[in-house]
Amino acid sequence: MxxxxxxxxxxxxxxxxxxxxxxxxxxxxxxxxxxxxxxxxxxxxxxxxxxxxxxxxxxxxxxxxxxPKGTTQYLTFEAASDDEVSTLTERAVVNGARLLHDPYETYYGAFQSVLADPDGNVFRINHFR
Known part of the structure; x- marks a missing residue:
């Protein structure tokens, strides 16, 4: 299956x-x-x-x-590079997102940012290395 x-x-x-x-x-x-x-x-x-x-x-x-109260799920958008994570993060903020966590290297080797969209839904922009 x-x-x-x-x-x-x-x-x-x-x-x-x-x-x-x-x-x-x-x-x-x-x-x-x-x-x-x-x-x-x-x-x-x-x-x-x-x-x-x-x-x-x-x-x-x-x-x-x-x-609903609070975030029960979130989406992760996969970027092609660390630079693209940063670019998309900046674009999201310009378009009305709230930055919750600056782009950073995760403990599992990815580079990602965490944001909330204009409705308050949490999402991540990620690059697995």
Missing amino acids: NITISLASFISEEFVALFEFYSTTFELAEVEELHSDIFRGAHVGDMTLGFSAPVVYEMLAIQEWSD
Whole structure:
């Protein structure tokens, strides 16, 4: 069996703005065929990064999770080099991210930064050496 992740999604009142933040920061192309009044998607390799309006809580019968507290997951975007980590980190901050941890070398030999997007979702920009 070969399992892959096809879609990872954010749910946000400001789903269009959040889509714009990630697509602009990481230069991601929109998945045009998924564009709707309640959803935007961006190509990230073989995966789609999705951005949904809060109406999906009801559509998916997951209203219980509609008011989460704290970060329960985070995304890691893989860069091609340490320099690209720094460049993307700067771009993310210019686009509205909050820098939580300057780019640094991890104990496992990666170079990464940690940020929060405009909605407060934590994400990392990483380069495995």
